[in-house]
Amino acid sequence: MPRHNSRGIGRVSYLLISVYVLLMVAALVSLKIGSFTGSHSTIPTTTLPPTMIGADGVQSRAILDENALPGTTTWRVAPNTSTTAIQGFANATNAQIGQNLDLYVTTKLPSYYVEAFRMGWYQGKGARLIYTSQRQRGIDQPACPVDGNNMVSCYNWKISAVMLVSPKFVPGDYLLKLVGSDGSSSYIPLTVWDPASTSTYVVVNRSIIEQGWNTYGGFSFYAGTGPCIQDNNSYPVCNRARVVSFDRPYDTGNGSSDFLTNEYPLVALMEKEGLDVSYITDITLATYPNVLAHHKVLISLDHDESWTYEERVALQTAQAHGLNAVFLGAAAMVRHVRLEPSILGLNRQVVDYRNSYEDPLYGKAPGVQVTGNTWESPPASWSPLPQIGVQYSGYLAPNVFVPMVVSDAKSWVFQGTGLVNGSSLVNVIASDFDHVISSPGEPANLEVLSHSPVPVSEGTASGGIWNGNSYSDMVYFTNPVSHAGTIDTGNNVWVGDLNRCTTVTYRACPAPQLITITNNILRLFAKGPSGLIEPSVANVASISPAGS
Numbered sequence: 001m002p003r004h005n006s007r008g009i010g011r012v013s014y015l016l017i018s019v020y021v022l023l024m025v026a027a028l029v030s031l032k033i034g035s036f037t038g039s040h041s042t043i044p045t046t047t048l049p050p051t052m053i054g055a056d057g058v059q060s061r062a063i064l065d066e067n068a069l070p071g072t073t074t075w076r077v078a079p080n081t082s083t084t085a086i087q088g089f090a091n092a093t094n095a096q097i098g099q100n101l102d103l104y105v106t107t108k109l110p111s112y113y114v115e116a117f118r119m120g121w122y123q124g125k126g127a128r129l130i131y132t133s134q135r136q137r138g139i140d141q142p143a144c145p146v147d148g149n150n151m152v153s154c155y156n157w158k159i160s161a162v163m164l165v166s167p168k169f170v171p172g173d174y175l176l177k178l179v180g181s182d183g184s185s186s187y188i189p190l191t192v193w194d195p196a197s198t199s200t201y202v203v204v205n206r207s208i209i210e211q212g213w214n215t216y217g218g219f220s221f222y223a224g225t226g227p228c229i230q231d232n233n234s235y236p237v238c239n240r241a242r243v244v245s246f247d248r249p250y251d252t253g254n255g256s257s258d259f260l261t262n263e264y265p266l267v268a269l270m271e272k273e274g275l276d277v278s279y280i281t282d283i284t285l286a287t288y289p290n291v292l293a294h295h296k297v298l299i300s301l302d303h304d305e306s307w308t309y310e311e312r313v314a315l316q317t318a319q320a321h322g323l324n325a326v327f328l329g330a331a332a333m334v335r336h337v338r339l340e341p342s343i344l345g346l347n348r349q350v351v352d353y354r355n356s357y358e359d360p361l362y363g364k365a366p367g368v369q370v371t372g373n374t375w376e377s378p379p380a381s382w383s384p385l386p387q388i389g390v391q392y393s394g395y396l397a398p399n400v401f402v403p404m405v406v407s408d409a410k411s412w413v414f415q416g417t418g419l420v421n422g423s424s425l426v427n428v429i430a431s432d433f434d435h436v437i438s439s440p441g442e443p444a445n446l447e448v449l450s451h452s453p454v455p456v457s458e459g460t461a462s463g464g465i466w467n468g469n470s471y472s473d474m475v476y477f478t479n480p481v482s483h484a485g486t487i488d489t490g491n492n493v494w495v496g497d498l499n500r501c502t503t504v505t506y507r508a509c510p511a512p513q514l515i516t517i518t519n520n521i522l523r524l525f526a527k528g529p530s531g532l533i534e535p536s537v538a539n540v541a542s543i544s545p546a547g548s
Helices: 006-036 060-066 207-213 266-270 282-286 289-294 307-320 492-503 513-525
Strands: 050-055 057-060 086-090 100-107 111-119 125-131 161-164 172-180 185-192 201-205 244-247 278-282 299-300 324-327 339-344 345-351 392-398 402-405 424-429 430-436 447-455 459-461 469-478 485-486
Touching: 006 266, 057 060, 057 513, 060 100, 060 266, 086 185, 100 111, 100 172, 100 339, 111 161, 172 278, 185 278, 201 266, 201 282, 201 339, 201 345, 207 244, 207 345, 266 278, 266 492, 282 289, 282 307, 282 345, 289 307, 289 345, 289 402, 307 430, 324 513, 392 485, 402 469, 424 447, 424 513, 447 459, 492 513
Parallel strands: 201 278, 201 299, 299 324, 324 485, 430 469
Antiparallel strands: 050 057, 086 100, 100 161, 111 125, 111 172, 172 185, 244 345, 339 345, 392 430, 392 459, 402 424, 402 447, 447 469, 469 485
16 A cells, blocks of 8 residues: 655645635735725626615616716816807617727818717716717718709718717617817717627617608708698698708707607616616617617607507517516607618608608508507507507697696506605696597506696697596506516606706706606616516506596
């Protein structure tokens, strides 16, 4: 039998103990250094889980880390700065890492440069500077042609610059800031999306409705100049565009359309809380309908009015498989549109004749592809009620706000708010509003969370009127088979209201409880099909006045 080398074993043990002591000393030194440098944790970030349950929903380590990076306020257009001396657009509303983006810019200035800002929280500064271009030569582009459908398209512009969406572009919502040599500036909005994302929440940026309201060059779906081109209706105006193009700048929001009012406040809130969120556009959803299969919650933003058939089918399929949906704005899915290519690329034009008889596809294509004033209009005849629970019911006059009145305070939605039935949250509801209607398409288990009078004298209402009022209804319902939950706020400025609660740059906050309500929704919906935890309870019969 061989003899053990006790001396050899002693040496090995001594070496192991020495290494162990050295490692412990190094760890203690690291801990001490961490305490001096202000570190809040001795655990390396790489060992932390990518997502975790937080107080306001599922958090993402990546989003938390991203918003801890230095922010800047230089993304803002300075007061008294010209936003028309330099304007532009990109050849895509959404882009992926590795994609080259063509920029079309018009200016009489000798030069300009481009800055790309990722929008988020960033210590309250609002954005992080990701990219700055070299100085580019200014080009005074020609006037944009108008076709027989009153579509304005700047396809005749020259490419001014090409920007690579490099790996530095963390997926998210971006504002590209065009900065002229005299300080003039304006924006180009862009969504950088990740096809491989499996984030809990997916926010859908509303490119289609933004373009529908864009009057750059004189025409939108809602306004026009000159004589009637087809019908003689007074509304919608007969000289409106029947097709609008993304191949032109936006004429409002300093070039960002309504991103800063109807989208960004929710983006800032979710990124501030480090929630596990990613971003796509409605065009992304129409082009890649299976993208929703990788997420638990779809978030539709304020005034998400125009939907394509492909979008609706994508959402319907996802809801049937358990996807929860949040419609933060009223008037969702009202308008029936379709996409078509332009000279500059796929899905660069939005078609909405409003009068289906004018649509060249009328009588030649399935009704779901023929555009109309609403989705309920023939030949599509597809009510949005089964998908959103309520119906568009009118709009308040500009700058008129009415209170939100709680009707089901025991609901999980109002947990932690201190609200009771009849509580009134002032200055919450404005613009378009939605209302519960009696219809076979209404979900059987519809739960009305708030039932808020809207005086007809303060705006325009369609449908029933009770004692001079219509109503704005916030509703919740769950799918009896997939258990997917759906919420519609019935209020078209919910996201804008969040801005008033989180900053001091706008009018007084209408109700701090709105943030709590929003977080309650995000927290429950992140857990999967909400009907498995909080099934909706029908209460329409208890609403007063009866039938309202």
